[in-house]
Amino acid sequence: MINRRQFLGCLTAAASSCVLVACGGGGGSDTPTPGGKKSSVAKASASPSANGTTVPPAASIADNAGNVWTLSSGYIYKNGTKDPYSYNVTMLLWYSGSVYQENTSGNFYQWTGSTWVQCLDPRLGGTSTDGTAIPPASYIIDKSNNIWTVSNGYIYKNSVKDPYSYNVSLLLWYGGMIYQAGTGGQFYVLTLAGNWLPCADPRIAAVASPGAFYGINGHYDYPFTPAQVVGALRTLGCTTYRLGCINTPAQLNPVVSMASAFQSAGLTLFTLVNYGLHDANGILFTSEAAGYQAAFAGAAAIARALAPYGVTMYECGNELTRDPAIIVNPATAGTGRADFNNANWPIMRGVMRGMIDGIKSVQPNARCGINFCVADVAASDMLWDGLQPDGTGGYPQVRWDITTWHNYQAYGDIFNVGTDGAGPGFNLPVYCKARYGVPFMITEWNASPEDTETFRASYVTQQLGEFYAARKTDAIQSVMYYELDSGDNTYGIVTNNLVPIQPTYGAFQSFVAANPDT
Structure with missing residues (x-):
């Protein structure tokens, strides 16, 4: 990896x-x-x-x-x-x-x-204002300078009729993307790959439940006691802790201890069920069924161990769309189907489905998330709709209860994320809200590893400001900083002795204090 x-x-x-x-x-x-x-x-x-x-x-x-x-x-x-x-x-x-x-x-x-x-x-005035709709406007200009119009229920792009749209009653420019609604009220979004996919009206505000917004990442093998971690989170102002494991005593036992301490403290443990596409010997699973069965058994065992301690939310896999067996070129943003390996796609789908089904076999009401990176909307759409990278359909659909994403500085602003570093940006949380209709979590975010702490502190303030402003419109339930301790000053916000790394720590703590999660 x-x-x-x-x-x-x-x-x-x-x-x-x-x-x-x-x-x-x-x-x-x-x-x-x-x-x-x-x-x-x-x-x-x-x-x-x-x-x-x-x-x-x-x-x-x-x-x-x-x-x-x-x-x-x-x-x-x-x-x-x-x-x-x-x-x-x-x-x-x-x-x-x-x-x-x-x-x-x-x-x-x-x-x-x-x-x-x-x-x-x-x-004509350049790119249309976000929220421009036809009617009452007579045209929309997107970020690529395409001119969109509607006539007699048909959509025209640069005066060329769209053969796949008819009975259109509304054309909308929102969050950097084009949406349409038919006379029956159903909305569709035009994907970056050029397909119309069903969705909800992206303008409808979705409010996330308060109480778990500020989060941070940790590791099962930290040298801290559960009580020390609880104290560190409370001092920083975090209420959610992302912790990953698989079903081995060395990994699961520390997570169970943490779950017990968090239950008593009233904090949220968000468990990453960290199964991948390879078996214990590092060999790629041979089929979708093999991946499903292995992931099902491991995830069910983790849920059985954690359910007694009030753990109800799980993330099923970590950056699986970026596994070398899946991503064709790691420099691509994931906005095109061809970015992903068609032959190995079923294996990843099987592992994801296995983790979700394994957890729900133990906790039917648990909420399970699937994780994506960069601008992997082609991956999320294919999984949600049961498609392969080659465009064929009819395969098992992966349906999750939480959309989770990683958003590091190098990926770009998640509210205006580009396509492969060059294309026009779009609002990714708005797109996911409209497409999948479930809460959104940013489970890893941070500045680039080579940045100074002075820059990182400024980045923390700026990013938290964006995240906080969107939490009551785009269903952003939690944002989890990466990470509590990284053994040095690269990512961690404290040292191995739990000493704050300044000025980043102070910037985070001050923002949380000034912007309560209510």
Whole structure:
């Protein structure tokens, strides 16, 4: 298994941009004439045109530098010199300090000073405000500059009819994604893979139950007594503790002791049932059934041991979608089906189903979570809907009671998380709220391991602020910092002697004190 530092490094990717050149290329105002000599037409000296001036009906427009732009027979002329790279132009536009052209296809291009770059009509206003809906709006512009409209119950994207939508009564831009509702009231969301999937209205606020919002991660082999851990959590202001194990005495016995202490203290133990895709010898399970059976037995044993101590919430697996047997390339964000291994997918599905069913065979009312990373919405959707990465369906559905996610700094802001470090961001908790309709937990979060404690303290304050603001709208039930003690200053918030690591500890403690979980 790739370690956390290596994995986080895989996710750090620089976004790239692509310049789209109008009509075959860009041209400057001093482009040589066919005879090889530059035009002798001198730059005009004119006051800038009024904002919004177009040619036609105006005869010309003047920019801020005094250049005069004209249009004749579909060609652009700047100070009398023909631009050889633009043709079939129907309109010139002066808007907010820039020159734009529109061609016969209805495409717009902006003059950058050296070339033409494709863009939208600037008068449309850019990306639509979050929550824009048709009706009453007449169009929506998404973050990729696509223009969405509705006509006679059909959706059009850049004037191209969507063949899979009809009887549409509402088109909505919310949380960085496009949603539609039909005349029957059912909502659908357009996934990053280009599919419409059923969901709820994402605008409906979902309030999480108070009392377990502030959490932190620990390990069964910490050198602390249960009483010391209880004291550490209370001093920090945390009420939830994430602790993982499998069904071995060395791991389960310390977790049972912690559960007993937490029950007496009125704190919440959130147990990670830490089974993976390999057997005790490290060999990948041979089938979905084999993975299911092994995970079922182990999870049931853990539930039997913990149920008497009031443990009712479990996380079934840790970053299984990022196991090397499942993720094809660890640098991908998980927004596409092809990011995942089709042959091994059933094994992971079997292990997840086995853990959920094993726990519920002992505790039918227990709540079980499934864990995802980065922007793994393709993985979560496939599991929820019983699909394979190759797009085939009809397989067992994995249904969980809590959606759990990991959100480290390298993955990006979970409320505006991108696709593979480059794509336009979207609000992941809103998407999950609409798609799955269950509470949401961020069970691991922290800054990058190489960051200073000064930066980490600022990050803690900023992230907790975002999480706290969304807890009463997006069903964010708990956020669990990674971690209490890491043996050094990389992730831990205290040392091996439970001494606070400052200023990170103080930032966390102060935020909790000022923002009660009520």
